[in-house]
Amino acid sequence: MPEYRRILLDGAVVETVREGDELVTGDGRRVAIHEAHHLPPVAPSKVIAVHLNHRSRVAEFQVRLPAAPTYFHKPTSALNSHRGAVVRPEGCKWLNYEGEVAIVIGKTTRNIAPHQAAEHIAGYTIANDYGLHDFRDTDAGSMLRVKGSDTLCPLGPGLVTDWDFRGKYLRTYVNGRPAQDGSTDEMEWDMHYLVADIARTITLHPGDVLLSGTPANSRPVQPGDVVDVEVEGLGRLTNHIVTGPTPIRGDVGAQPTESEEVLSTALGGDWEFRGVRPPKRP
Template structure:
């Protein structure tokens, strides 16, 4: 099942997909363009992976990491499907990052990788924009790179884990103004979803609502004000976002 959170008629609703429309928890069915899309969950702790695709590391002239490169993101960064992301007026390079988001479903501590999927509630799409101007290096990402307001669209849907046969074999695509600019597959992750859950839970407790953003493949290019950016993960969803000026 595909689940969402939307605003409609002055209230926030849980919803599910229904034949191209949105069915609210109260039974009403409305058009997808009649709602304001919110992040499909209210994220708790959010872990973001850097350089988790070897082709992306090579693209940036970095050696692929031998241990997961993880940093944290604050809740202020997240916006929903069809939201607007502000591009600061002073930056010269701000790029998208199409990522599979893994949502934890229950408390997890010292989980073995063979049991890891038992702790996953579902999957979503994220577009974790990065501002290269502020980057110190990929092993020490500046807070201004990855924790800016509106810079991580997520959604539209949370797809139940039971409905995703193999999350490690999903195609990823990004389109800017209708042009395909990035493509890859989750099969190329350096650290798989089970490895990441085992690694993180080895030293801290993961909780329901925590999210792991699993990294992006090669193909990141600069975006400009006015660009429509669509990030898509096979079977999970198609996330639409627009770049606006920082004065908005």
């Protein structure tokens, strides 16, 4: 399966093709993968994400799926790359990973049926749809700061074409330890359905990205942690967590909170209604 990566090389953005452990540019230059400065593999005009899709995630929260998928929008300023630093702002505590498959649009798409979606998809990549749940009490509807803060949308390492999304595993690791273990077969709505659904009212342009949902066991990570998302056939996306250099400003806007809603989402269950308090954090 061909794999394409965008890197920064000698001060320029360059598109490459992977050949084994090397990336090859159009003019024939070769860069070792471990030495490459990766960029997001695409430059989308928009990033759209589905809320709930994996059945294990639904079961974890003891909720029911709606009759049709619902979505939120991540601004492109949230884009990040393979080996990029994910910033947890100073004053925030509840930053969660969410390993996902990202669909990349290949041509202008509007008003298509699900069976037509494949011809409109350029390929697939890996995403980590990080959530800053400290802002969930104020942004739960839009998810703007929860999912759209800077650096919270790593994509990569490459764009893989001719990939069949059926029956593929999706795993997340924190510091090398398994954290999520899911499959694309547990999605209620598959990749083609999601593309067709969004394109009913929103025109999708080449490079646009749709995030297809995460399995159970999204949990908080801390500065210093290394998070990997591995998808069968798409590779492994790696990021590390750092603390932002300045605190969240206290003179404007809603402040980070630690309500039952925040805790139940970050820790994977409705603690209030289960009558169980979450464990104390060090």
